[in-house]
Amino acid sequence: MGSKRVLVTGLSSYWGGRLAEALEASEEIETIIGVDSQDPTRELERTEFVRVGTQHSLLRRIVEAAEIDTVVDTRLIVDSVVASAGRTHENNVIGTMNILAACGGPDSSVRRLVFKSSAHYYGSSQDDPAFFTEDMERPHPPRTPLEKDIVEAEAAVVDFAEKNPEVSVSMLRFANVLGPDLLTSHRALFELPAVPIILGFDPRYQFVHEDDVVAALAHVLHADLPGVFNVAADGVLALTEVIDLLGKRFAPVLPPWGTGLAAAALRRLGVELSPEMLEQLRFGRGLDNRRLKATGFVYRCTTREAVIALGEHMRLAPIMRGAAEPYRYEREVEEFLRRSPHVRTxxxxxxxxxxxxxxxxxxxxxxxxxxxxxxxxxxxxxxxxxxxxxxxxxxxxxxxxxxxxxxxxxxxxxxxxxxxxxxxxxxxxxxxx
Amino acid sequence: MPPRTRTDALTPDGPAAGSGGASVALEDLRRHLPGLEPERRLTDWGRSERVERLVDRTVADFLYHLWFRCEVEGIENVPSAGGALLVSNHAGALPPDAPMIAKALREEHPRARSLNVAVEPVFKAYPGLSMLLPKVGCVAAHPANLQRLLHDEEALVLTFPEGRKGPRKLYKDRYRLRRFGHGEFVASALRADVPIVPVCVVGAEEAAPIFARLDLLKRLTGSLRLPVVPNFPHLGPLAVAGYLPAKFRIRFLEPVQVDAAPGDRGAVQTATEEVRARVQETLFEMVGARDSVWLG
Incomplete structure (x- = not known):
């Protein structure tokens, strides 16, 4: 059974918007409904936006009324710099539970659930394997609040899958994303004049291009693939290699011991280093991406190509700044464009x-x-x-x-x-x- | 943290995929290994041909030919193609045996095969080491790493089943093998379906002998124990790298094929003991046959 009536949560997040855009292009999808508590950030054509948070009674009504058969949850916060720990927990754990509550139950019309998770699930430590496969657990329990939240959210999804065997549940764990449109804390790090690294460490890094993230979500949705999948581009690069490809220099300014203190000092200077990033700067992480590839998914970029693409964009960005006007959501305009009989194109x-x-x-x-x-x-x-x-x-x-x-x-x-x-x-x- | 089997609920086959199904799935996944990017200077494991060649041409070359005057026997026992797990005795402060075995394979083997050395993951916590060791072909001794290297990439992996207990033993205990762990290496070889090639190295014990260990540093740092080596303390921390010019003999023994399931602990333990006994016997024989520690 293919997905026809899709609900995208977190429509206003970068991923929600990009995914809705991708789904709009596919003919077999009749209805796309996007929910978020904020205005959408991308211009969409036939996606219906409903401003609603993660209150499950409201979501449930939407799901029932629109006979949603597929829910794609793209809301997860995976960068602890963008929101406070409290808000992150609220969004990642409580929000996920609410959405699951709205999709579950014997009389629910939902048959597919796609959950966007993160490779932070695996963490980053010295006892890691070089390549995490989907069946592996992290060797040590999570220490940072964000990682705890992600592990907890995944546990809730697994719980949901157990209780609702008729729903096919896919979970995608994404490596660190790179791309011209996306601002992440790693991107911010790479944009510094010299990239701070920990003295004596050259961690392995694996990225995935933003377009591949959207393509992977759409692929899993169209092909109906239940299970857990790692999404990470081919190739694991050493951090120095990454910095080299970006045409930057590195500065081993972070001491191997007392790194947290040095990071706090850098924070004063406006350089945000999240605890997850510090771990990655020390131990790195590699993912085994072969399970998703075996389902027929083809990555457009290798890690190296994604890094090179970002490097090109970063060199162009100062020249291109302000060229394109950002999209602003105006409810009346969107209503007019969707409903008015006078709209032709x-x-x-x-x-x-x-x-x-x-x-x-x-x-x-x-x-x-x-x-x-x-x-x-x-x-x-x-x-x-x-x-x-x-x-x-x-x-x-x-x-x-x-x-x-x-x-x-x-x-x-x-x-x-x-x-x-x-x-x-x-x-x-x-x-x- | 959820227990290990929980994500199985997401897959349609359920928990059954853990045993028989997994190997079938892996067989398919070998085709999906990432392709080589010729522009890159490092492999996905972080190995750098450039650094390796540099170390090889300088330090390893000197040690192999001039300092230790390595003599190699039974190189034909290392298969020319496909994965194989090399298992060796391990000794000395900052053991010189691993680089010499790797050098022997490059110099003497008809296919000049490159070797991956499985080392304790602790190295990743040390600045400098964590950067350098992967560049010269060391990987953390994690079962998943061994599986990927041996089975998926069909590479050679060298492991020291004695682990830390090998280099920790004192000069008076030389050439007496410690326990071979819990036989993890046999289980790894079984899972990957590759032969085990036992390797005996004579000379490393005398090249970097440890006469005693001081507990002072252990009390301070919690892990390291200060070794007392021949040129300690007058060379300071460099002393551990100052090898004595002992004569090295490396012998590769005939491959061992174990027939058992990786989960069969009894069979794994038997095979472990068998390999250990063969290495021990050969070591005694080699040491008995040698006339001089320095001239061989």
Whole structure:
């Protein structure tokens, strides 16, 4: 049975938003409902957002009313720098229990549960194996509050799986995530002029690219794979290797003994080193990712490639800063776009169409220029010779498809901003006639 | 902390996957080992060919050819392909036996096989050591590490079943093997389905003899005991690295194939004793045959 009606918890977290975006693209999913206590941070097309925390009675009503068959829980806080210990516990343990309570029970419609967990479940210590497999336990009980919370949350999910054998439960343990869009405490560490490391230690690190995280969640959801899976890219790098690939230098400023004190001093200077990170900086961690690969999942990036991608982004970031305006959720606008009978094309769908056109344009132009609907080679005769002011009056005579094709054409050729703006304006008017 | 079997509730097969199913699953997983990235200088284990070559060309070369004048017998007993678990006696303060066995395999073996040395995980807590040892091919002696190396990657692994008790014994107890642990190495070899190659090293005991151990440091740090070695105390902490030029003889014995289930403790214990007895007998024979500690 495939998933059709999906509830995404933590929609406003980076992962919730990215996953909803990925699910929107898949045809067989009828309904996507996202819940969170905060406004969504990504522009979504057909996902319904409901502002609700983790109160299980409310969630239960949503699940029942929408006949949700699949719940994806992406809320887990895995970085103890982003929230206080109290809030983290509230979110990771109490929140998880509430969501599980809302999904369980004999009359529940939920048949699948996907839980996003973290490799912090395994911790990081000297008695670790070089590669953790899914069946392994951490060698020592967790010491930091965050790790305790994650172990407790996983225990609650396992409990749920035992009590609800008809629900297929997947749990994904992610390695440290890297990616251009995501700010983590490791990313913050790598952005320092010199990366502080512990003197005499060169820990093994394994990362996973943010796109692979979303792809793995979607893969598990589509393929219906119950069980625990590690998600970590191929390749375990030494920290010095990582820093080298990023084009940075390292500074062994953290002493091997009394590291906690030195970290506290660094905190004064604005460098946040979480207790989990200190452990990782000392002992590192490697995961065995073969179980997920055996189910047919293909990673797009190795750890090395993810690090290189981040390095490129970090070099570009100061130049690109402020180029894209961040998305802001406006309830009225979103309501209008979803419900109003006057809406013909959703802005995101249009953007996607344009994006495809940009990518496809050169090939389409080269092979069969005549077959494309509005004559992609030159949507208007002699178009490429026209000046910007001459184009504007012509736009009103075109149909929306023509405009879209024209926009793709313009972007692939001269990409004059004033022309693109004019086309967008015409498109917003509903296209010509 | 939840007990070990709890996550089994998530898998459809339930707890049964622990015994027979696991090995079948592992067989499949071998195909999914990460590919090699030629641009990288380290392996996934943290091993660095560059550092290894550097150590090999300088220290190991000198010790092997000139200082210890190693003589190797039975190198043909080390298989040319596939995994194998090498099991050796272990002795001396800062034991020189492991690097010499690794060097012997590189120099004398027709395939110049590289060796992974399983060491106590404690090394990971020491600054410097934790950085250096993985670079030259040491891995923590964890059953999962042995399984991955021996079975999945078909590599050679050297282990010292005496563990810490080997280097801790005094000069007067030389060449008398300590207990071979609880036979974890036999269980590892059985799980990975690889042969055990016993290795005997003569000379390491005399190269770095320990005459006594002082308890002062132990009282201070809780773990280390200060060894009294020939050039202690006038060389200070460097004394443990100042090896005496004893003649080394390394003999690889015929591989042992054990037929038993890894969970069969009785059979594992029997096999452990068998391997230990063979190493001990050969050691006595080699020591009896040698004329001089220094000239061999």
């Amino acid at each position: 959703h802005p995101r769908r249009r953007e996607r169409a344009n994006g495809d056109a940009t990518v496809l344009a050169p090939a389409a132009l080269a092979e069969e220029p005549d077959t494309s609907p509005a004559g992609a080679a030159a949507p208007v005769a002699g178009y490429d010779d026209l000046e910007a002011e001459e184009i504007a009056p012509l736009l009103d005579s075109l149909e929306p498809e023509g405009l879209t094709a024209l926009r793709g054409h313009e972007r692939s050729r001269r990409a004059r901003p004033e022309v693109l703006r004019a086309i967008d304006k015409a498109l917003a008017r509903g296209g010509g006639g």
